[in-house]
Amino acid sequence: xxxxxxxxxxxxxxxxxxxxxxxxxxxxxxxxxxxxxxxxxxxxxxxxxxxxxxxxxxxxxxxxxxxxxxxxxxxxxxxxxxxxxxxxxxxxxxxxxxxxxxxxxxxxxxxxxxxxxxxxxxxxxxxxxxxxxxxxxxxxxxxxxxxxxxxxxxxxxxxxxxxxxxxxxxxxxxxxxxxxxxxxxxxxxxxxxxxxxxxxxxxxxxxxxxxxxxxxxxxxxxxxxxxxxxxxxxxxxxxxxxxxxxxxx
Amino acid sequence: xxxxxxxxxxxxxxxxxxxxxxxxxxxxxxxxxxxxxxxxxxxxxxxxxxxxxxxxxxxxxxxxxxxxxxxxxxxxxxxxxxxxxxxxxxxxxxxxxxxxxxxxxxxxxxxxxxxxxxxxxxxxxxxxxxxxxxxxxxxxxxxxxxxxxxxxxxxxxxxxxxxxxxxxxxxxxxxxxxxxxxxxxxxxxxxxxxxxxxxxxxxxxxxxxxxxxxxxxxxxxxxxxxxxxxxxxxxxxx
Amino acid sequence: xxxxxxxxxxxxxxxxxxxxxxxxxxxxxxxxxxxxxxxxxxxxxxxxxxxxxxxxxxxxxxxxxxxxxxxxxxxxxxxxxxxxxxxxxxxxxxxxxxxxxxxxxxxxxxxxxxxxxxxxxxxxxxxxxxxxxxxxxxxxxxxxxxxxxxxxxxxxxxxxxxxxxxxxxxxxxxxxxxxxxxxxxxxxxxxxxxxxxxxxxxxxxxxxxxxxxxxxxxxxxxxxxxxxxxxxxxxxxxxxxxxxxxxxxxxxxxxxxxxxxxxxxxxxxx
Numbered sequence: 001x002x003x004x005x006x007x008x009x010x011x012x013x014x015x016x017x018x019x020x021x022x023x024x025x026x027x028x029x030x031x032x033x034x035x036x037x038x039x040x041x042x043x044x045x046x047x048x049x050x051x052x053x054x055x056x057x058x059x060x061x062x063x064x065x066x067x068x069x070x071x072x073x074x075x076x077x078x079x080x081x082x083x084x085x086x087x088x089x090x091x092x093x094x095x096x097x098x099x100x101x102x103x104x105x106x107x108x109x110x111x112x113x114x115x116x117x118x119x120x121x122x123x124x125x126x127x128x129x130x131x132x133x134x135x136x137x138x139x140x141x142x143x144x145x146x147x148x149x150x151x152x153x154x155x156x157x158x159x160x161x162x163x164x165x166x167x168x169x170x171x172x173x174x175x176x177x178x179x180x181x182x183x184x185x186x187x188x189x190x191x192x193x194x195x196x197x198x199x200x201x202x203x204x205x206x207x208x209x210x211x212x213x214x215x216x217x218x219x220x221x222x223x224x225x226x227x228x229x230x231x232x233x234x235x236x237x238x239x240x241x242x243x244x245x246x247x248x249x
Numbered sequence: 250x251x252x253x254x255x256x257x258x259x260x261x262x263x264x265x266x267x268x269x270x271x272x273x274x275x276x277x278x279x280x281x282x283x284x285x286x287x288x289x290x291x292x293x294x295x296x297x298x299x300x301x302x303x304x305x306x307x308x309x310x311x312x313x314x315x316x317x318x319x320x321x322x323x324x325x326x327x328x329x330x331x332x333x334x335x336x337x338x339x340x341x342x343x344x345x346x347x348x349x350x351x352x353x354x355x356x357x358x359x360x361x362x363x364x365x366x367x368x369x370x371x372x373x374x375x376x377x378x379x380x381x382x383x384x385x386x387x388x389x390x391x392x393x394x395x396x397x398x399x400x401x402x403x404x405x406x407x408x409x410x411x412x413x414x415x416x417x418x419x420x421x422x423x424x425x426x427x428x429x430x431x432x433x434x435x436x437x438x439x440x441x442x443x444x445x446x447x448x449x450x451x452x453x454x455x456x457x458x459x460x461x462x463x464x465x466x467x468x469x470x471x472x473x474x475x476x477x478x479x480x481x482x483x484x485x486x487x
Numbered sequence: 488x489x490x491x492x493x494x495x496x497x498x499x500x501x502x503x504x505x506x507x508x509x510x511x512x513x514x515x516x517x518x519x520x521x522x523x524x525x526x527x528x529x530x531x532x533x534x535x536x537x538x539x540x541x542x543x544x545x546x547x548x549x550x551x552x553x554x555x556x557x558x559x560x561x562x563x564x565x566x567x568x569x570x571x572x573x574x575x576x577x578x579x580x581x582x583x584x585x586x587x588x589x590x591x592x593x594x595x596x597x598x599x600x601x602x603x604x605x606x607x608x609x610x611x612x613x614x615x616x617x618x619x620x621x622x623x624x625x626x627x628x629x630x631x632x633x634x635x636x637x638x639x640x641x642x643x644x645x646x647x648x649x650x651x652x653x654x655x656x657x658x659x660x661x662x663x664x665x666x667x668x669x670x671x672x673x674x675x676x677x678x679x680x681x682x683x684x685x686x687x688x689x690x691x692x693x694x695x696x697x698x699x700x701x702x703x704x705x706x707x708x709x710x711x712x713x714x715x716x717x718x719x720x721x722x723x724x725x726x727x728x729x730x731x732x733x734x735x736x737x738x739x740x741x742x743x744x745x746x747x748x749x750x751x752x753x754x755x756x757x
Contacts, residue, residue, distance in 0.1 A: 055388055078392050085390035096385035099483035100403045110389040113399055144482020155385075162389060301494050305501040316690065316738040317731045318697035321708065325727040332720070422596035426698070436599065450606040457599050464594040 008033045008197055009166060014053055014063035014073075016046075023049050025221035026063070033165075036198040038208040038229075041218035042244060047201040050218070051168045054199065055088040056081045068165065086115060089159035090168040093175050095151040097143035097158070103130065104139040107158045115162070122161070129157040133187050149180020156187055167191065169200040173207075185211075205248055209233050217241045257446045258455070270438025271459065277355060277434055278421045284360035285420060289367020296372055297397060307368060314365035320426045322362055327354040327430040355427035363420040370416050374409025375401060407478055414471040418464050425460065435459060524725040531714050535730065538705050547705030549733050552696040555628055555706065559696075560689050562632035567639030574644045577665075585640070592637035597695045604630035605702050627699040635692050642684035646677040679752050686745035690738045697734070707733065 007030035016024040023046045031037050039047045052058040053065060056072050065072035070084040097106050107126040111117045130136055133153040143151050152172055159167050169188065173181045185207050192198055192211050202208055208215055209229040216226040217238070225238045233249075236242045257263055292307050314322065330349035339346045378401050386400045428436035435456060443452040492500065516525055534540050538547025545551070573585035592600070608626050612619045621629075650673050658668040700708040711730050715723055 057384055057388055078387055078396075082390045082392065085388060088388075090385075090388040092381060092385055094381050096379075096381045098382065098386070098400055098404070099480045100407060109399065110386075110391070113395060114390040142481040142483065144480060146482075158389070299494070301497040302501055304494075305498045305505075308498070309502060309505065312739055312742075313735060316694070316742055317734045318694045318708075320697045320700075321727065321731055321734070324708075325724075325731065328723050328727070332723070418594070422594075425596040425598045428598075429701070436596075436602075450603075453599070453603045453606050457595055457603050460596050460599050461591055461594045464596075465590070468594065 007031055008035075008068060009054060009199070010064070010066040011050070011054070012064040014050075014065060015061045016049060016053060016058065017061055023221055024053070024060070027218075027221070027223055029216065029223060029226075031166075031197060031199060033197055034195045035214065036192040036196075036200065036212045038212040038215045039199065039201045039218060040203075040205065040208055040215060040244075041224075045218045046221045047218055048170050051090065051170050051199060051201055054166075054168060055090055056084055057090075082114070086162060087164055088166045088168065089162050089164035090170065091152070091155050091159050091172050093171040095143070095148070095155045095175075097151055097154055099143055102140050102142055103135065103146070103154050106143065106154055107161045110158070111161050111163075126157070126161055129160050130154070132160075132190075133157045134183065147180055148176045149183050152176060152180075152184045153187055156184070156191075160191075166197045166199065169198060169202070171201050171203065173202070173204060203248075205233070205245075217244065219244070253451055253454075254448060255451055255455070257442070257448055257451075263442050263446070266438045266441050267435070267455075267459075270433065270435035271463075273352070273432065274424055274434040274436075274463075277352065277359065277424045277427060277432065280356045281359035281363055281424070282417055282420055284356070285363025285367050285416070288360060288364025289371050289416075292364065292368030293371030293375060296368075297375065311365045311368050314362050315369070319358070319362045319423050320429060323355055323358040323426060323430055326358040327351060330354045330357065351427070351430050351432045355424075355430060355432045359420060359423060359427070362423065363416060366416040366419065367413070370409050370412035371405070373412060374405035377408045378404045407480060407483075410471070410475045410478060414468055414475070417471065418468050421464055421467055422460070524722045527718055527722045528725050528729045531718075531726070532729070534714065535707055535710055535733075538710065547707075548710055549707040549730075549737075551704065551706045552693065552699075553737070555624070555631065555696045555699060555704075556689065556693040558628045559632040559635060559692055562628065563635035563639055563688075563692070564685070566632065566636035568643060570636060570640035571643030571647075574640055575647055589637045589640050592634050593641065595634065597631070597634050598698050598701065600634055601627065601630035601698055602701060604633070623702045624704050627702045627704050630702075631692060631695055631699065634695075635688055638688055638691075639685065642681055642688065643677070646680040646684070647673055649680055650676045683745045683749035683752065686741055686748070690741045690745070693738055693741075694734060 009029070009031040011027050011029045014024055014027040015022065027046075027050055029037075029050070039050060041047055049058060053060050054067060054072065056075055059076075060073055063073060067084060068087055070087070072081075072084060075081045075084065098109070101109060104123070104126055107129060108119070108122045111122045111125070112119050127136075127139065130139060133156055135150060135153055135157070138146065138150065138154075143154065146154065155172075156167075172188075173184055176184065181204070185204065188198070188200070189211050200208070200212070212229055214226060215229045215232045217224050217232065217236075217240075219240050225232060225236060225241045227237075232241065233245065236245060292311070295303050295307050331347060331351075331354065333349060335348040336345040337348045338344070382404065383396065383401060386396050391399065424434060425436040427434055428440065431437065433441075439452045439456040443449040446452070513525060516522055517529060533542035534548065536548045537543065537545045537550050539545070570585055570589055573581050574589065576582045576585070605623070605626050608621045608629065610621055612621065654672055654676070655668065658672045663671065696706060697708045699706050700712070703709065707730055711726060715726055718726065
């Protein structure tokens with residue numbers, strides 16, 4: 001309708017400041033349907049902030065953001081954003097599960113309470129999704145009883161239960177023990193293969209290279225370089241990208 | 250070493266006075282605790298509306314009652330309320346009774362004092378819900394009210410239980426001050442006993458033990474409640 | 488210039504506004520010759536504050552509450568520290584009695600402890616050849632300091648336990664002894680976190696000094712009640728409001744400061 005391009009997600013000239021610090025200095029980014037885009041870069045370069053502007057958790061100061069037919073920069077309240085949030089799910093670094101609900105309830109509550117879907121149908125969906133993330137049998141546990149990696153997979157199931165068109169992953173393995181990272185990454189890889197549109201902020205360079213269709217390198221609030229992984233990792237054009245990759249690889 | 254003499258305890262008259270005192274203490278504590286919880290709930294709900302003038306008024310209420318002696322509050326309410334001179338007809342005797350008697354004044358005063366403490370306990374519970382958890386709920390599409398009802402309030406209730414235990418035991422202990430305005434509760438009954446027996450130290454020690462037993466029982470029960478409501482694996486030393 | 492005050496600023500502005508309005512109303516009233524009630528209160532104010540009608544010497548009144556509060560706090564700090572460290576002791580023989588004492592005193596109403604002390608403490612006690620005289624004032628101070636000490640012990644325990652366990656491990660692996668770990672590592676960190684609790688406790692104690700009226704000490708509530716017996720009934724509300732205001736003016740700033748410090752130390756955990 002109001003789209004200026006064919007992309008599912010479109011950011012143009014997005015600026016955002018916290019107090020006197022400008023965190024985003026004009027971000028432009030397109031993500032096509034079914035595409036997996038990884039955002040990499042040094043800490044404090046604004047990676048997580050980009051994700052939070054896409055689903056409206058952070059209002060932007062300037063610029064244009066569109067997801068599907070929603071013009072995010074024009075939405076003001078949580079109520080106006082509800083249809084957007086239905087389409088865009090998010091998975092967090094600290095999982096942020098609801099400690100007062102069981103695993104199954106964590107997955108099923110928002111579809112019932114927010115989307116008003118039929119509880120029985122949602123329950124079945126939740127059980128199926130938990131099996132998909134290899135957590136069958138844990139339905140009636142509480143989040144506090146699970147390991148970090150298990151909690152993160154519940155969080156992914158919770159995101160999927162909303163039947164979103166896009167999932168945003170915010171450094172989802174950064175808080176995990178190394179041995180549980182693999183299971184989470186495996187789950188994400190399956191989603192990408194199935195054609196889910198994903199935007200991932202990550203420190204796992206190898207994973208970024210394997211899973212994504214395109215990698216964006218951010219530094220000081222700007223996207224410095226954006227290219228398919230093979231190109232960006234093997235033949236980076238910008239000196240800042242080269243310097244960063246030299247440090248982390 | 251003090252030559253303690255507790256033989257008067259065998260006298261049914263004194264037993265009766267003390268039992269009656271305990272009964273009134275329990276009533277006073279129950280009434281004012283319930284009212285305090287209701288006041289605290291409405292106060293905390295008022296704060297979540299984020300209206301600056303309401304916020305200011307609630308803060309004024311909380312700080313005034315928290316930072317002045319409950320004893321003076323009680324004396325103040327006792328003298329001002331009874332001075333109003335409203336009376337009701339006693340259904341049994343047909344006599345005119347003052348509507349605002351000592352018990353009523355003490356209840357009002359303790360409810361407001363406890364209510365101020367409860368507002369604070371609920372508020373700190375709501376504040377302690379991790380911002381990240383709320384962010385997750387918002388990103389799932391929860392609106393403000395649904396977020397409060399489904400996520401923030403249930404977690405906050407759990408978090409504020411220890412604080413609430415403190416408030417309620419504190420309120421229970423404060424009921425003893427109602428004796429100063431002649432509410433015939435336990436402390437007052439002790440006074441009656443020693444005026445009669447001249448066994449001041451014994452009466453006081455006995456009452457001290459009774460209070461400690463009652464308050465310990467209350468805090469034990471509330472601790473059980475805390476355990477009952479605990480979410481497995483959550484909040485036990487992160 | 489456009490002034491767009493933030494939520495917090497608006498809130499504070501209203502609170503300060505209410506406070507100033509109340510003060511202004513009382514002052515305007517007093518300047519105009521004043522309503523009869525307020526002029527009675529003002530006439531008695533020196534008595535209520537200092538215990539003497541002329542305002543000197545200080546024999547009682549609100550200043551006596553302040554003195555009692557400070558004296559009790561000093562005793563409570565000393566006793567509470569001992570009790571608190573006993574709670575943390577590794578020997579059960581030390582720890583468990585300390586727990587019993589602390590829980591007993593914390594679960595006892597202040598008023599009842601005060602009364603019990605009044606009758607439990609003798610008028611005169613000779614210990615090691617030194618004779619102590621227990622005036623009602625001394626008894627009140629001791630009676631108030633006991634529950635405060637128990638609460639302070641709990642504050643100490645909480646603060647020490649809030650120091651991350653890793654600190655213990657790393658200090659021990661560096662070869663420090665338990666006493667050294669307390670002195671060099673744990674207590675310096677815990678100390679910062681104790682201060683807000685200590686201040687809150689002082690404010691609470693100050694409020695509780697009003698209970699000393701039951702011992703017959705000439706503190707402000709006692710004086711208030713004797714004054715009221717001589718004044719007409721219509722002035723009663725005004726007198727109460729004046730004394731409530733004294734306590735509020737003294738305790739609220741302390742509570743406020745304690746909360747500021749608490750918010751400041753909250754961040755530096757771990």
